[in-house]
Amino acid sequence: MSLRIALLGLLSFFGPASGYDLTKKFELSINHVWQAGHSQIYPELGKMATDGLITVEAEGPRGRKIYTITPEGTAEVHRWMVEHVPAEPMRSEGALQAFLLPVLEPQEALAVLARLRASTQAKLEGLEALQQVHHRRRAETGHVNLGHYSLELGIMHTRTTLAWLENTMAEIESEPAAR
Amino acid sequence: MSLRIALLGLLSFFGPASGYDLTKKFELSINHVWQAGHSQIYPELGKMATDGLITVEAEGPRGRKIYTITPEGTAEVHRWMVEHVPAEPMRSEGALQAFLLPVLEPQEALAVLARLRASTQAKLEGLEALQQVHHRRRAETGHVNLGHYSLELGIMHTRTTLAWLENTMAEIESEPAAR
DNA sequence: TTGCCCATGTAATACGTTACATGATTTC
DNA sequence: GAAATCATGTAACGTATTACATGGGCAA
Structure with missing residues (x-):
């Protein structure tokens, strides 16, 4: 559908x-x-x-x-x-890795998070580049393009993921024994 | 897999x-x-x-x-x-509604966003309740439970969605003509 | 004894990915 | 004339949802 x-x-x-x-x-x-x-x-x-x-x-x-x-x-x-009320069956491999993080040793967990940070950073850059295109088009036409609002949402979510990665890495570094 | x-x-x-x-x-x-x-x-x-x-x-x-x-x-x-490097094929009905928002009249768009806000708020409450359980268990056992980190991520994402909803609703209310 | 939860399975259908297959048009 | 891109399709396989089907154990 x-x-x-x-x-x-x-x-x-x-x-x-x-x-x-x-x-x-x-x-x-x-x-x-x-x-x-x-x-x-x-x-x-x-x-x-x-x-x-x-x-x-x-x-x-x-x-x-x-x-x-x-x-x-x-x-x-x-x-x-x-x-239509949106159904959101959550299914994210990245989130699953986050979920299972406690089964890894602190050093391994940090490596997984560092890898995730790199791909998240790349994703953010792609979305921000797209947003530049939207801004230019909006300046020309005077009205928002399809995808304008969802792009903003995607960028905010990606920044949040990055913040979570920093928090979590700091937490694991500071108290590796809690795991 | x-x-x-x-x-x-x-x-x-x-x-x-x-x-x-x-x-x-x-x-x-x-x-x-x-x-x-x-x-x-x-x-x-x-x-x-x-x-x-x-x-x-x-x-x-x-x-x-x-x-x-x-x-x-x-x-x-x-x-x-x-x-395993997580593959993230994005597929969210909520985000699709956000994407297509410009095809609606401002009043309709606001109604869609208000509905989304209600369900997002409910989701946040559910996750926060779960987090209380995790905190209690952690205090007893001294180490983090499976799902601890992904719960934090989920809560942060949900709060971000809520912030986006507020922004977007305010934006549409203030300049309905741009759409 | 009735209803609820425990407990396991299969079938039909829908949705999604990867690979296979083919050919026209343009560009260098 | 070779390579890239345009352009459309199907087949096989894997994953996910909904519905169907069955029966045991326990508590009111």
Whole structure:
């Protein structure tokens, strides 16, 4: 369901696009919120067309199909946004490592945390670069882009993770015996 | 793979347990980090026994099977913790709603955010209650419990979400035209 | 004896990842 | 003409959810 909503949201905001275009958008725009590859996207677009949420209005070179959102499609996103209560089944390998940290020796735990810090730092830099692009576009157009708010949320969460890493490493260094 | 590691981690820290016990632990301990129901846990335990990571050392009433972790199982968790680089395929319905917020009218967006704030607040209270339990246990035993660090992380993340909600609601209220 | 919790399993379906497969167009 | 990128699809496999199915033990 959520993949469908994400695709409809992109089509609704940016206008008609092909499966290929949408796959690209997933990589470099909605990526920090929802992920999908082309092998999931193409079949889903097929089903959505069958269900009348989108239509193929035009075809480009190389069999490129341009999908356009229908009024039913627009209604579907809107309804999901307003009515759907988000379910959050938490499933994070990083958090699982945090959970199991007490099974490691202090030195090992510190190494795991240092590795996590490096990847978290890299993630933060990626998100901040994206945010610069958003700021520039907003200055030009005068209104916020799709993804503006979730980007801010992602950056705040990533900074929080970094703060937790620092705290935790300091805690383990100061009292290794408590573990 | 991660489900397997989570189960091994619980068996390694708390000692022998049945599938039923582990299902309970998932509900009220590891829940904020990884989720699974009994219909996923029972078959996985069967496979893990086949793979020699756990064994059935005892059987209780009603066909209750008590699984014990083997040295291979212990080695497996340890290896995963030390070597495995966590993959984080982000997939959050709440974040997707944040992402798509610009497709809504300001009033609708505010309603969505208010609903999210209520559920986030409830989640925070649940985590803080769990943390009290951890603190009490730590005072008794003198060392940290499994899940201590990830609980702190979860609480920090949830507080950050709450702060983001307040920011965002204030922003939309002050300049509804930018959307 | 009725209802609740303990306790384990399977089946159907849905969702997601990796790998396989193919070919057109553009750019160097 | 070789390489990169555009462009679409399917198949196999793995993971996760929901529903179905069954029965023992204990307490009111």
